[in-house]
Amino acid sequence: xxxxxxxxxxxxxxxxxxxxxxxxxxxxxxxxxxxxxxxxxxxxxxxxxxxxxxxxxxxxxxxxxxxxxxxxxxxxxxxxxxxxxxxxxxxxxxxxxxxxxxxxxxxxxxxxxxxxxxxxxxxxxxxxxxxxxxxxxxxxxxxxxxxxxxxxxxxxxxxxxxxxxxxxxxxxxxxxxxxxxxxxxxxxxxxxxxxxxxxxxxxxxxxxxxxxxxxxxxxxxxxxxxxxxxxxxxxxxxxxxxxxxxxxxxxxxxxxxxxx
Numbered sequence: 001x002x003x004x005x006x007x008x009x010x011x012x013x014x015x016x017x018x019x020x021x022x023x024x025x026x027x028x029x030x031x032x033x034x035x036x037x038x039x040x041x042x043x044x045x046x047x048x049x050x051x052x053x054x055x056x057x058x059x060x061x062x063x064x065x066x067x068x069x070x071x072x073x074x075x076x077x078x079x080x081x082x083x084x085x086x087x088x089x090x091x092x093x094x095x096x097x098x099x100x101x102x103x104x105x106x107x108x109x110x111x112x113x114x115x116x117x118x119x120x121x122x123x124x125x126x127x128x129x130x131x132x133x134x135x136x137x138x139x140x141x142x143x144x145x146x147x148x149x150x151x152x153x154x155x156x157x158x159x160x161x162x163x164x165x166x167x168x169x170x171x172x173x174x175x176x177x178x179x180x181x182x183x184x185x186x187x188x189x190x191x192x193x194x195x196x197x198x199x200x201x202x203x204x205x206x207x208x209x210x211x212x213x214x215x216x217x218x219x220x221x222x223x224x225x226x227x228x229x230x231x232x233x234x235x236x237x238x239x240x241x242x243x244x245x246x247x248x249x250x251x252x253x254x255x256x257x258x259x260x
Contacts, residue, residue, distance in 0.1 A: 021050025024239035027081035027090045027117060028053050029074060029110070033060065033174040037093050037205040040228035044210075044252065046243045049236065052087070054080040062172035064147050067100040074106060078113025087117035088239040091125070095203050095227050096144060098123045099151040118238050122205060122231040127159045129230030129251050133223035135199035139192045140166040141185075142203040143177045152203055164194050177206035186212045190219055199223040205231070213249040223250045 023046070030037050032055045045051045056077040058070060078090055090110050092098060098106050098121045110119035130138065138161050142149055149168045156163050169188070171177050189202055189209070199222055202209045209216075209226040217224045229248055236243065237256030245252040 021048065023048035024088045024236070024241050025050045025052065025082070025086060026235050026239060027051075027078070027087040027114060029056055029077050029081070029090075029092050029094075029113075030054070031056055031058050031070075031094055031097075031174065033058065034093070034206065035174070035178045036208055037228055040205070040210045041232055044229070044232040044236075044245060044248065046236070046241060046245070049239070049241060052082045054078065060173055063145065064100050064151065067094075067097045067148070070094065070097045071101045071105065071109070074109035075113035078110050081114060087114055089235045090114040090117035090119050091231060091235050092121045093205055093231065095122050095126075095205060096148050096151065099155040100148070103155075120235065120238065122227055123155065125231040125234035126201065126203075126225065126227060128234050128256070129225045130161065130199060130201060132233075132254050132257050133199055133225060133251055135161065135201075135223065135225070137162045137164055137196060137198050138201050139164050139194055139197045140201045140203060141189050141192055142166070142168040143171040143180060143207055144168045144204070145170055145172060156201075164197050165192060167192055174206045177204060178208070180207055182208045182211040185209050186216055186219075189216050189224070193220050193222075197222070199225060202226040210248060214247055217249050225249070225251055 030053055038053055041051050054077050092106050092110050103121055103123055106121050107119050142152055153163055153166050205227045210228050213224050213226050233251050242255055
């Protein structure tokens, strides 16, 4: 169709507000195969807080050597999180990769990718979360192979915790971890508890432990910290959001403690 004349829009004085995510913007690097972290983060995001994601290329991580390869590309992936707008916090979400590569190395990569945001990692968040609930002596459940569990144990010990027991499910791939039945997870975690443990930590964002964390806490009568819960709690607190979120464990109701 032939255009008879150029379009000429009339001048309009546009009114702007602070946008849908006016309280804070949180960014997350997730693995390409990830299927649990995003939905958990959306569940825990208060009104007015934006959550944004970028997926890191990977080849089906499982072993410690696979995880080490993820160091390459963290910064570039972080740079793709809403690249033309501001972020308050930028978080790397893979628990085991953080421990294999090194917390400081991953944090530095996130800082390079998003220099405008507070850089952090899920395991940084977990340590703060465990300290916030007063944990010193802990038991730990993971889905990982034991070669990865060695890294988990060493990381937690280096962070100052006494690990009374650590048990894994010897699963290799995310596609297995995302399908572990939450009620089985509840039974598994409860079976690991010890009377002398201050708290229980369930490691791995692919597990759907958030669905049952409140039930486990009530049954055990002690704090239960799970990866995605701790990650979102700390990211919110780092962004200055102090909302108490009920139904997902004690941690989500606590303020951020400045001394941790």
